[in-house]
Amino acid sequence: MKSEKYILLIVNPISGDSDKTLIIDTVKDEVAKRGFGFQLYETSGENDKEKIFSLVKELNSTRILVAGGDGTISLVAECVLDKDIVVGIIPAGSANGIAVNFNLPEDLTDQLNIAFSDCTLKLDVLFINNKLCLHIADLGINAELIKNYENSGIRGKLGYFLQSIPTLINSEAPFHFEVETEDGITNESGVLLAIANANKFGTGATINPNGKMNDGKFEILIFKNLNFIEIFKTINEQPEMSSDFVQVISTSSAEIRCKTNVPFQIDGEFLGEIKEASVNLRKETLLVAVPEMFCKLHTITT
Numbered sequence: 001m002k003s004e005k006y007i008l009l010i011v012n013p014i015s016g017d018s019d020k021t022l023i024i025d026t027v028k029d030e031v032a033k034r035g036f037g038f039q040l041y042e043t044s045g046e047n048d049k050e051k052i053f054s055l056v057k058e059l060n061s062t063r064i065l066v067a068g069g070d071g072t073i074s075l076v077a078e079c080v081l082d083k084d085i086v087v088g089i090i091p092a093g094s095a096n097g098i099a100v101n102f103n104l105p106e107d108l109t110d111q112l113n114i115a116f117s118d119c120t121l122k123l124d125v126l127f128i129n130n131k132l133c134l135h136i137a138d139l140g141i142n143a144e145l146i147k148n149y150e151n152s153g154i155r156g157k158l159g160y161f162l163q164s165i166p167t168l169i170n171s172e173a174p175f176h177f178e179v180e181t182e183d184g185i186t187n188e189s190g191v192l193l194a195i196a197n198a199n200k201f202g203t204g205a206t207i208n209p210n211g212k213m214n215d216g217k218f219e220i221l222i223f224k225n226l227n228f229i230e231i232f233k234t235i236n237e238q239p240e241m242s243s244d245f246v247q248v249i250s251t252s253s254a255e256i257r258c259k260t261n262v263p264f265q266i267d268g269e270f271l272g273e274i275k276e277a278s279v280n281l282r283k284e285t286l287l288v289a290v291p292e293m294f295c296k297l298h299t300i301t302t
């Protein structure tokens with residue numbers, strides 16, 4: 001184990017289809033200014049988890065910076081769950097759902113000020129069919145859109161846009177969902193069932209305005225139809241969505257069953273079609289540096 005204090009920077013070179021040289025150089029300078037050692041790890045898409053695990057052990061870092069999309073943030077999170085290591089985020093993916101949810105600024109210097117700050121929160125994480133979910137998972141048309149995007153080979157926001165209309169036209173929605181929680185069983189048809197620890201999708205759409213990421217609960221939201229007026233309301237931070245449009249269930253665990261196979265995604269990664277999902281929450285497991293306002297909104301008063 002190295003004794004010097006190291007900041008580890010994890011970079012996904014392909015995320016968001018963007019060059020990361022400026023990010024790497026700026027972080028390197030900032031780390032030097034702060035008197036830490038610097039270690040860069042660029043993901044390859046092969047055995048990254050194992051390699052990051054051993055770097056974390058070797059360097060004894062108390063802070064890791066991640067430049068990538070949600071997939072890269074999730075990969076790093078898996079390596080530091082329950083550890084006293086702060087994760088600082090530099091959004092550099094195509095949709096950046098996690099960063100949008102934290103309201104991280106656009107400017108790199110501002111992002112680094114937050115990533116190096118002591119304003120940290122211990123977030124709950126979800127495990128869905130034993131796979132980590134930090135942000136939002138869903139069954140239905142959004143997962144279908146992600147599948148079509150991944151298959152199209154066009155990265156970035158344009159790729160999503162180009163896939164949205166054919167996805168809507170060809171979808172087999174509505175789907176039938178049965179949700180079992182500690183409070184009972186709910187049966188409902190819908191175009192999309194979201195499992196949300198967070199508030200917003202990467203598009204900025206606020207689908208879960210009252211969700212907190214450290215309250216020991218997550219929300220299941222069943223969107224019953226594609227009501228574009230209601231969808232439009234989600235651009236507000238506190239949309240009032242009608243119960244004809246969405247049914248919300250707040251819980252700390254759930255079993256979800258579907259009548260047919262339904263497209264499924266976690267944190268922007270398409271994971272095939274499934275009929276059953278088992279959701280469990282692990283309270284206050286991941287330490288993340290966030291903007292002050294996000295910290296304030298997540299201060300739980302008793």
Ligand SMILES: Nc1ncnc2c1ncn2[C@@H]1O[C@H](COP(=O)(O)OP(=O)(O)OP(=O)(O)O)[C@@H](O)[C@H]1O
Pocket residue numbers: 012013014015016017043044045046068069070071072073092093094095096097155267268
């Ligand atoms: N060097 C690499 N070459 C090819 N694929 C890579 C490489 N490094 C990581 N990957 C792959 O990148 C994916 C994760 O990408 P990530 O989610 O961070 O970015 P994104 O898809 O652009 O952004 P977002 O999730 O915000 O849409 C994983 O599938 C991982 O295997």
